[in-house]
Amino acid sequence: MQITKRTSPSKQQPQSAISSLVKKEDLVRLMLQSLIDLGYNEAAECLQRESGFTLESDLIVRLRTYILGGQWQLAEDLLPNIPFTNVENLSTVQFLIRQQKFLELLEEGEAMQALHVLRTEITPLGENTQRLHLLTSLVLCSSIEDVMEQASWDGTKRPNSTSRQQLLNDIQHYVDPTAMIPKQRLFQLIHQAVEYQKRSCLYHNPTDDCDISLFSDHLCDKALFPTKTIKILTGHTDEIWHVAYSHDGKHLASVSKDKTCIIWDMDTFEKVQSFVNEESGSYCSWSPDDTKLLICGIDFAIRLWDPFLGILLQTFAFHKDQVTSCAWLPDSEHFISGACEKILCLWHCQQSHVQPVTQWPVQRTTDMKITADGSRLVTIGMDKCINVYDLEDLQLTEIARLEEEGTITSLTLTKNGRYALVNVQELQELHLWDLETRQIVHKYAGQKQLTFIIRSTLGGRNDSFVISGSEDNRVYIWSREHETLLEELEGHENTVNCISWRPIEPIQFVSASDDQTIRVWGSPQHTIASSQ
Known part of the structure; x- marks a missing residue:
């Protein structure tokens, strides 16, 4: 079914009314994130200079840098100052960071150091007992491939490895979203809006959802x-x-x-x-x-x-x-x-x-x-x-x-x-x-x-x-x-x-x-x- 786009001028909200629903800083930060996601870094820098708003605070930038660089102790030193959604999240994030440290030591062939991290840093946290048992069993694996398969972890040595980025994504779930914006947040909001319009369309039955435009409200043509x-x-x-x-x-x-x-x-x-x-x-x-x-x-x-x-x-x-x-x-x-x-x-x-x-x-x-x-x-x-x-x-x-x-x-x-x-x-x-x-x-x-x-x-x-x-x-x-x-x-x-x-x-x-x-x-x- 083809799509007919209709926008009723009488139903459009005034620009001032729409703007009052969204904080300017929030919108600019979402735009900054989207520009960076799309690879428009220079445009993002220009917007940041002109608006005076930054995507993330210096604290979050440093945390991101330390995680991606594998500087685990520096990353942990920042955690007491990170605005978590719950105070109990601190030990959970410590567990995630130390788990990454442990797995990377196994990947480097440093089994004894990995075992030391497991005993002295991870176990005392008392977090995620089931996962802890799995990590313990990994010490006995005969190859790093077995470690990666059993841990569902892709390492750091492969050309397309994303384990450290994934660690950041996991940490983000526990951090106040106003401090660390969820990944591709603007695209998520647009997707939610499109899905809402599709559900609201009584005759919705398109042959291709790509026909849905972002420039007008969606409405399927009853005549089709x-x-x-x-x-x-x-x-x-x-x-x-x-x-x-x-x-x-x-x-x-x-x-x-x-x-x-x-x-x-x-x-x-x-x-x-x-x-x-x-x-x-x-x-x-x-x-x-x-x-x-x-x-x-x-x-x-x-x-x-x-x-x-x-x-x-x-x-x-x-x-x-x-x-x-x-x-x-x-x-x-x-x-x-x-x-x-x-x-x-x-x-x-x-x-x-x-x-x-x-x-x-x-x-x-x-x-x-x-x-x-x-x-x-x-x-x-x-x-x-x-x-x-x-x-x-x-x-x-x-x-x-x-x-x-x-x-x-x-x-x-x-x-x-x-x-x-x-x-x-x-x-x-x-x-x-x-x-x-x-x-x-x-x-x-x-x-x-x-x-x-x-x-x-x-x-x-x-x-x-x-x-x-x-x-x-x-x-x-x-x-x-x-x-x-x-x-x-x-x-x-x-x-x-x-x-x-x-x-x-x-x-x-x-x-x-x-x-x-x-x-x-x-x-x-x-x-x-x-x-x-």
Whole structure:
């Protein structure tokens, strides 16, 4: 998404008001630090002379000089006069300096002197016992390379060694920031301001953050957000229950009550393939390599298809109740299926028999997702719970059970696998759960859902948007972070069952409905004409 920069003159603060918020000396010192960081030393000297302000006091300059020069005793002599944020920080900084001294003696091959420093200077401080034990063990290392690896220290002899500069950075954490300005502080403040503006932008979904200018306030153009039907896909003759983009975003699979599956080319919006499933399709899932497609129907089987040839590769008929969902592991060979009969089954898609590799007793499962790295499985079921499992070496271990307030009809994970989005039927709400803290962090309201299974999704570059169908024939879009309802999109003539967001450019998503159509939503500025 491109960026539109807008600055409203009426909202700009007067220069005097802005200046009153910032001390002139603080600003000049930040400018001095930035000029030096950028290599403009002469400009920094000129600014220092003209303003009369210095970047650091003579005391801090001397400390910096002594540390970088390895003059440890001179550096320690200054410490009683350094303005620390806490008086207890003095011994902590002494420990850091003496540790550097100890490690450099080992680097020079002076093991006995290093041992003397350890016994007479470092140990009496009583600081950081765990680190002290590590330093003691370093005396027995056979090479300086082992010392550096175990201590996570890069020495002083290598051309790009930064250990003394790193020591200064570590010391800085304990010193009053007004005396020793944190590294690249002005750049940090600018970064914070940019991040704040991005979070405040309800439609933020840029393709390149480098487009954000420092010269004006940031605001994404709403006209570039997908709110217009740019194509209506027709071909099914009954309700469409599920749609899913391929991982490369080039194709879409749709399954319907009419028992057909259609594969669509999402660049041309043409049918690539159409084939008949034995039962009405309620769920479909592309393999990670996009070469295979699993379809769950209203019967007790899962069917594996070659989506582009329309060939049925295998039927897995082991479950004793309706199979509701399935999810692939990253290897594109194994998958897990869930059903209403209280078991999960692990399958290998190339096996010649139709027995699962293994099975696990669980509650009735209605939807599931596996994280991109294959480390976790998340399921929902008729027990109104979200279940989180560790999935290691094809073994399943439950690690969390999160109780909801109503029937859950849909499950989506963020790309990083940390958050789970669910639709809660009785509440007519969507909830975003943090699976690490095990808490609901956001709620989204507005869509209608009392009778049917409605499937929502997350969309945008950073999963910034929440999109759901609804029983009032609309598509609802919220800002994930702000919970703000951004759009109520009309066009469908019956319940909108499922949403799928295209994982590549251009920015698009599709909605599938009981009205037998799939609508492709894009930017109002999209060049493809609507087929309405």
